[in-house]
Amino acid sequence: MGLMSEDMDCCVCLQPYSHGEKIPRMLHCKHTFCGPCLEAMSRLQRDLRSVCCPLCRFITCCRANLPLAGSLWVNTEIWDQIANRQEEEEEEEEEAWKGDNRQTQTSTQYECPSLGCSGVWLKLQSFLKRTRHNGL
The missing domain is CATH 3.30.40.10 (Zinc/RING finger domain, C3HC4 (zinc finger))
Structure with a gap:
């Protein structure tokens, strides 16, 4: 229950x-x-x-x-629910981040190849990923 x-x-x-x-x-x-x-x-x-x-x-x-x-x-029933809730929140955050990342990649991939800035984009992605995981 x-x-x-x-x-x-x-x-x-x-x-x-x-x-x-x-x-x-x-x-x-x-x-x-x-x-x-x-x-x-x-x-x-x-x-x-x-x-x-x-x-x-x-x-x-x-x-x-x-x-x-x-x-x-x-209360172990609540304790276990806390763990489940935290896992769900982390999964939701990860899915939201992947969704944001996919949208950004799609729009950037559409624009960037013609401008030749793929190296800059990879560095920006890496920076954004670090700042999101560090809570900045």
Whole structure:
């Protein structure tokens, strides 16, 4: 069963989950939130760290001497969806780049051979490819 797009966002901060800072972590009630929001919602009392779920009010307790991130499971269903979403976005970017490149090549190939600038065009293509992949 696939996740709906809103399930890919933390319902507290409304930011998308990621493999970096916004890792989807599950409370003991099975509700999922990003790590930073769980840290912000947690309360330290003596030897226990507790988090009250904002959806069902179930209280999850962990040892205070362990980091919250190390005490809670990662929601693997969302984790896998993040990987799939990133792969799809990369493929879409690559296809868009290939489409742009084909259009540019076609129009340039039509004009450039008569002008004799194919060497300049190859250098320009190489430069454009590097700048796109470097985010410039």
